[in-house]
Amino acid sequence: MDSTIATIALPVALGIIMLGLGLSLTVADFTRLLRLPGTVALILGCQIVLLPLFCFGMVLLFEPAPELAVGMMLLAASPGGTTASLYSYLFRGNVALNISLTALNSLTAMITLPIITNLAIGYFMGDGTTLGLQFDKVLQVFAVILVPVAVGMTVRARAEAFARRMEQPVKIASVLVLLGVIIAAILQELDNIGDYIVAVGAMVLIFNVVSLALGYWVPRIIGTGRPEAIASCMEIGLHNTTLSLAIALSPALLGNTQIAVPSAVYGVLMFFTAAVAGVLVSRRAARDEVRAAQPD
Template identity: 30%
Template sequence: MEAFLDYLLPFSIAVIMFGIGLGLTISDFKRVLVAPKAVVFGLFGQLIMMPLIGFGIAFAFDLDPIYQLGVVLIAACPGGTSSNIVTFMLKGRVALSVSMTAFNSFLIILTIPLILDLAFNLFWTSTKEISLSMLDTFKEVTFTVFLPVLVGLVVRHYYPNFVQKLRIPLRYILPGIMFLVFLLVLINEQGSGDKSVLEYWELLLPALCLNVLVMMVGFITSGFARIDHAGKYTIAIEMGLQNSALAIFLANNVIQIDGLSLIAVLYGGFSFFTTLIIGWLLKKYAQKREIISG
């Protein structure tokens, strides 16, 4: 199973990121130049605030170093296609969500190696030597994230009619691929460890705190930046739904430490539903405030 996952994970990530690329257009990037505030603030939230919150939670909870690294790892990953789906379901600013996903998917080739390097310097106290090359991490993220997104963007540009036919099926196919990845990793972790993944209840609280806290911080701080109500809960959704499949891939195929992917597996198992619920509550709160202020 483990050898199979070594090939399945990078392929699955590439397919998911290719699917994200198919949902992008050149205008998504031009939009930042026309109305950059919401996208720039959202990227600041994901690239700066989220990792800082991740480091804070890792310090605050009495966790083993491997799980502290896991918290930071999931916080360092970008939003995925699921955030676009939840934004669509809640009638948020889908273009903003897609633009944030697009830019973040490119920028993480620089940010993830830096964040992981800092996390290892802070948390990794084991005598086991881990060789984490920033250059190798950069290459892995480039080939599994950057290039698939770029190819998807090109295909969308030159074959828009074909891609239009795929849009509805992709809403189900891409989350389905993510679910398959979580399921296979879950089976593999249960087969290789002393305990079932479901027995790691102590990891659920820090993972849930990360999910809730980043959404609340994103929502509140974007209000200070005078971003509209729909933009506020869209940014919150984008920050709450990380690309857990990418975190699992980095943990198992790049860093290769047993147990590092557990946080990502747990986070991916509940975050879609909790983000949907919290996003709905934030939307209702935003609408009520809009009515009162109007």
């Protein structure tokens, strides 16, 4: 992988995305979580516990190359991405919950992501005594997350009208930069892309579909409202692939192109699967509204 992409383009993309998140955040977004403790705990439990466990079992079943296995676990350990808020908005989810969860997930992942990834590296690639992803290095990556968020929140607090005007342009810029990074990475690995898709395509698709399904149905089963379930669906189903790519490709962290492959494939695939999930949920909501309107 070109070192320019790994050391410059990915941190820039991540910084722009997190700046956009900060522009849309207020302190009230965090205090709002206190009114939904059960929903928040359930979503975090799915994100932190259920998905890594499911991914680990799937990796054992498919038996990919060790680097790809670590890449899958890194992806599973990554927090929800800011794209979740966009899809939640499009399909009538609780966007405020998405914004708050993305921020909380990003903070929680500072602890959980290194633990899960280190365990995966030790299990699949070594004897567990020499691990390539250290906490101090991960803190450097999360500084790229927290500083832009803090800047964005400060701008929002002091110049709300300006922040609101900039939200959409920054979101568009972040998507374009992320797509550019993914396309550049794919082009550089064009000779191997077919093999990569064969190696991880099925795993990535299954993982993505299960993530979206768990995100929606687990909250619904316990009676959570549909807007909150849609927010959960997108939050759990759309991982922060910019972060996982940055960790996998950065020479200061893992510096391994193969580990980045699952995140690169997922980063393209999730836009389509999330759209399908949103359409299905919207149709179900429309049918339920029609039934509710019919007289008994």
